Amino acid sequence: MMDSFNQVEKEQLIEPHAKVRTQSASWVILFGIIFIAVNLRAPFTSVGPLVELIRDDLHISNTLAGMITTLPLLAFALFSPFAPKLAKRYGVERILFMSIILLSFGIILRSISGIANLYLGTVVLGIAIAVGNVLLPSLIKQEYPERIGLMTGVYSISMNLFSAIASGISIPVAVGMGYGWQGALGIWGILSLLSILVWFPQVRRRSVKKTALLHQTGNTKVNLWRSKLAWKVTLFMGLQSMLYYVLVAWLPNIIMDKGVSIEESGWFVSIMQLTCLPVTFLAPILAGRMANQRLLVTVTAVCFMVGNVGLLYGNLRFMVVWVVLLGLGAGLAFGLAMIFFSLRTANAKQAAELSGMAQSVGYLLAAMGPTLFGYLNDLTNSWMIPLLILVGASVLLFLFGLGAGRNRYVSSSK
Secondary structure, three states: OHHHHHHHHHHHHHHHHHHHOOHHHHHHHHHHHHHHHOOOOHHHHOOHHHHHHHHHHHOOOHHHHHHHHHHHHHHHHHHHHHHHHHHHHHOHHHHHHHHHHHHHHHHHHHHOOOHHHHHHHHHHHHHHHHHHHHHHHHHHHHHOOOOHHHHHHHHHHHHHHHHHHHHHHHHHHHHHOOOHHHHHHHOHHHHHHHHHHHHHHHHHHOOHHHHHHHHHOOOOOOOHHHOHHHHHHHHHHHHHHHHHHHHHHHHHHHHHOOOOOHHHHHHHHHHHHHHHHHHHHHHHHHHHOOOOOHHHHHHHHHHHHHHHHHHHHOOHHHHHHHHHHHHHHHHHHHHHHHHHHHHOOOOHHHHHHHHHHHHHHHHHHHHHHHHHHHHHHHHHOOOHHHHHHHHHHHHHHHHHHHHHOOOOOOOOOO
């Protein structure tokens, strides 16, 4: 009875909010969400192609150069749990606004010459991105309860599209246009500063009624760390993050060991990322229209398993097939992980807390994955054991995904 009452209360609170929001205001909010989303990966993925230039210019070791990409992932893991608490105290809109300002500062700081500025700026922007990672799915649930799948798809593809763009233009900007690695990293400050202007009206429009909604819908306290369903969502998020970041880091080397040239191996990575994009958009939309997401989870796991087995034992002539399957799996997995935060929670407050928990554990696995797999390759001088682990991770993704895909809400008892 109490669950039914809470559900009715939630609907009564959400519906008036949805009705009073004008169509123009809805578009303004969506535009702001998109602008924040495009900042959540581009400052991070723009670094990868520039690592060699940064290493040679600053005369640092490969280990220190690798930390440039590892530090943001560690920041995601360590600071994600704090974002919901800050949002509850100060408001989602205000904290997102402060995070964009912090992101801009981090981008500018790391673009100034010097090792200390590079690493400090990287940590600062990692903290800022962690806040956006956690709170945007919650904001979508709060603002668009009737269109969660579509809006999650828009948010996901915006983030991943600019992620791919950032990876692609870093070298042309740094070398072709002559701006160096500092300029190639610094240009993303323009986008973050524009986002500050776009999001500022949301801070001004933030009302007492909206704040009350966020608190009232969160009255039912749930200890997510004791919830089996929350852990299934968390481990699904963690495994898909690990699979993706390991493949992004090591797929070129795995393919080159098969006899492919370094130039061609780069194209295969591009194919995987391009395959991800449309699927990342479609997955949340499909998931939002289904009674449960177990079928999508199954398709995701099969794509990962077949793709990784193909890398291990498959014929080189079918390499494009294996890479496309991995791209399909990565896109489906990311889209599902993002929408699980909304579908498996009863309100925006729970969505933020589940997002914080899942992304904390998820990005910790993501940070450890590339380093561990590189170590295993050095130890065995082969990619067999790392790829077998990826196959095993795909099986675990399937098992945890079946639980996460069930149509129910998180609770402390189930």
